[in-house]
Amino acid sequence: xxxxxxxxxxxxxxxxxxxxxxxxxxxxxxxxxxxxxxxxxxxxxxxxxxxxxxxxxxxxxxxxxxxxxxxxxxxxxxxxxxxxxxxxxxxxxxxxxxxxxxxxxxxxxxxxxxxxxxxxxxxxxxxxxxxxxxxxxxxxxxxxxxxxxxxxxxxxxxxxxxxxxxxxxxxxxxxxxxxxxxxxxxxxxxxxxxxxxxxxxxxxxxxxxxxxxxxxxxxxxxxxxxxxxxxxxxxxxxxxxxxxxxxxxxxxxxxxxxxxxxxxxxxxxxxxxxxxxxxxxxxxxxxxxxxxxxxxxxxxxxxxxxxxxxxxxxxxxxxxxxxxxxxxxxxxxxxxxxxxxxxxxxxxxxxxxxxxxxxxxxxxxxxxxxxxxxxxxxxxxxxxxxxx
Numbered sequence: 001x002x003x004x005x006x007x008x009x010x011x012x013x014x015x016x017x018x019x020x021x022x023x024x025x026x027x028x029x030x031x032x033x034x035x036x037x038x039x040x041x042x043x044x045x046x047x048x049x050x051x052x053x054x055x056x057x058x059x060x061x062x063x064x065x066x067x068x069x070x071x072x073x074x075x076x077x078x079x080x081x082x083x084x085x086x087x088x089x090x091x092x093x094x095x096x097x098x099x100x101x102x103x104x105x106x107x108x109x110x111x112x113x114x115x116x117x118x119x120x121x122x123x124x125x126x127x128x129x130x131x132x133x134x135x136x137x138x139x140x141x142x143x144x145x146x147x148x149x150x151x152x153x154x155x156x157x158x159x160x161x162x163x164x165x166x167x168x169x170x171x172x173x174x175x176x177x178x179x180x181x182x183x184x185x186x187x188x189x190x191x192x193x194x195x196x197x198x199x200x201x202x203x204x205x206x207x208x209x210x211x212x213x214x215x216x217x218x219x220x221x222x223x224x225x226x227x228x229x230x231x232x233x234x235x236x237x238x239x240x241x242x243x244x245x246x247x248x249x250x251x252x253x254x255x256x257x258x259x260x261x262x263x264x265x266x267x268x269x270x271x272x273x274x275x276x277x278x279x280x281x282x283x284x285x286x287x288x289x290x291x292x293x294x295x296x297x298x299x300x301x302x303x304x305x306x307x308x309x310x311x312x313x314x315x316x317x318x319x320x321x322x323x324x325x326x327x328x329x330x331x332x333x334x335x336x337x338x339x340x341x342x343x344x345x346x347x348x349x350x351x352x353x354x355x356x357x358x359x360x361x362x363x364x365x366x367x368x369x370x371x372x373x374x375x376x377x378x379x380x381x382x383x384x385x386x387x388x
Contacts, residue, residue, distance in 0.1 A: 004173050004319040004370045014116060015369035021045070022112035022368060023094040029083030029101045029108070032139035035060040038081050042111065042136055049119050054133070056152045061138035061145070063154055065131060066121050072130025073386045075379050076155065078163040078334060079114035080107045080140035089359040104361045106166040106350060109368060111136055113164065116372025121379060130383035133158070143186060143297040146336035159386065160307060161343035162378055163334045164371060168356060170349030172367045175315040175374070176325035177346045179305035184235075184261035185268045186297035186331030189275060191216060193243075194289040197252040209254035210243050212286050216256065216278065217241075223274045228267055235261040235329060236271065261329040263300050298333040304342035310385075311344045314378045319370060330356070348374075 008015045030038050039060045046053055046064050054063045061081060088095050088102040096102045103109075118134045133154065139145030155161070170176060193213060198206025220236055228234045236258065243254035262268040272294055283290040315322035325347060334345050348371050351364035 002317065002319045004366070007319055007373055008366075008369050011369060011373070014119065018112050018116045018368050018372060019365045021115065022108050022365065025108040025111065026103050027094050027097045029096055029098050029103045031085060031101055032082040032142045032145065033060060035081050035138050038111070039136070039138075042081070042115065045115060046118060049122055051118050051122050054154065056154060058138070058148060058152065061136050061149070063136070063149070064118050064134040066118065066125055066128065066134075067131050068128025068383065069126035070129045070387070072383050073159045074131040074133065074157055075382050076133045076135055076158050076161040076337075077114060077117055077375050077379055078135040078137060078161055078337065079110040080137045080145070081111045082107055082139055082141050082145070084141055084357060086357065086359050090362045091360070092362055102359065104357050104359065105141065106356070106361070106363050107140065109166050109350065109363045109371075110164060112368060113371040113375060116369060117375035117379070120373060120376035124380060128380065128383060129387040132379045132383070140333055143331055143333050146298070146333040150336055150340055155337065155340050158341050160304070160382065161337045161341055162311065162375070163337075163343065163345045164348050164375065165332065165345065166350035166363055166367070167347040168350050168352040168354065168361070168363070170347060172349050172351045172364045173319070173321055173370075174349035175312070175320040175322045175346055177303060177308055177311060177344060178324045178327065179303050179308045181263040181300045181327050182303050182345055183301040183327065183332045183335070184263055184329040185265070185300040185335075187260045187268070187272070188257070188295040188297065189260065190257045190293040190295070191255070191279060192291040193254040194291070195252060195254070195286070198250045200248040200250055203250055206250050207286065207288055208250050209252065209288065210250070212282060212288055212290070213241065213243060213254040213256060215282055219278045219282070220275060223271055223278075227270060227274050232267045233263050233327070234267050234271065261331075263327060265299065268299070298331050299335045299339070301332050301335045301345045302338050303344045304338070307342060307344045310382070311346055311378060314381050315346075315374060318374050318377050320374065
């Protein structure tokens with residue numbers, strides 16, 4: 001039975017290279033759609049190993065391809081490459097040199113694992129029964145980067161897509177996923193109230209936007225408790241509220257912003273409809289000008305049930321403890337790929353202790369090579385199974 005330690009020991013040179021590569025990329029993070037140097041470095045490493053890169057109209061990011069020695073289906077492995085606008089506080093000797101920018105979500109880990117998988121698959125190219133494309137995607141943190149990749153048409157002849165994300169809540173050596181909804185659909189809303197200010201002692205001379213704001217806050221919270229089905233998980237969170245500048249003046253304007261998280265398209269649409277109805281009702285009741293903005297993000301990651309057990313079994317065969325996990329309210333634009341083709345997104349334990357997007361976030365490099373090996377074995381096994 002393979003163990004993670006034995007897998008690393010048998011491939012120590014490549015494991016050491018990937019660790020060094022990840023740490024170097026960690027020191028040079030780049031924000032969404034600005035990953036020019038990252039793309040250049042990845043391209044150079046892939047070409048050094050004789051791995052083809054597709055000619056696609058992508059500003060940043062790239063797609064590598066390995067055609068097997070035997071004909072067969074096509075599978076995609078997906079990683080992401082962008083960083084976050086966070087000042088790093090992690091206690092590591094390879095801290096970000098790009099002040100105010102940090103790989104606080106582990107995309108340096110993801111791209112390094114995908115690079116390792118590409119190298120391993122290249123070594124087994126003659127035995128490969130089909131084609132593997134390795135996607136190094138830009139701008140995941142915007143929630144929309146996957147759309148640019150889909151629009152290139154690179155998925156048109158693909159059968160299935162597999163993706164990973166590190167999970168600091170899981171220990172190193174553990175891998176988890178689940179059928180159907182794994183992550184939430186993510187939407188953002190803004191409400192701008194333009195009313196009429198007045199002296200605080202004479203509120204009847206104006207139209208108080210703070211009163212209007214408070215009604216909206218209370219009413220939108222009722223969407224979950226009174227409109228969303230009780231068996232569905234959904235969240236409405238108001239995260240910004242702004243109005244006024246002093247104690248004795250009723251202001252003219254007010255603003256609120258927040259997010260909605262849902263796990264089904266039906267509930268997602270219901271919440272947006274109820275939002276619009278509430279805003280329109282309050283607008284009429286208070287005779288105020290209210291602007292409502294709904295910014296749709298990625299839908300829920302919906303894992304193909306027919307491939308979930310397969311991904312978990314390949315993980316167990318390659319030294320991981322593999323299990324079913326609960327759905328998470330985080331967002332992930334991998335969902336846009338799953339609108340085109342079946343896919344499974346997998347969470348890989350990275351050891352914590354800090355959460356994703358925390359300024360002290362870090363991953364344990366012990367998880368890196370086993371993840372690269374897992375991705376390679378997953379693609380190899382999938383193509384072999386489809387060739388039967």
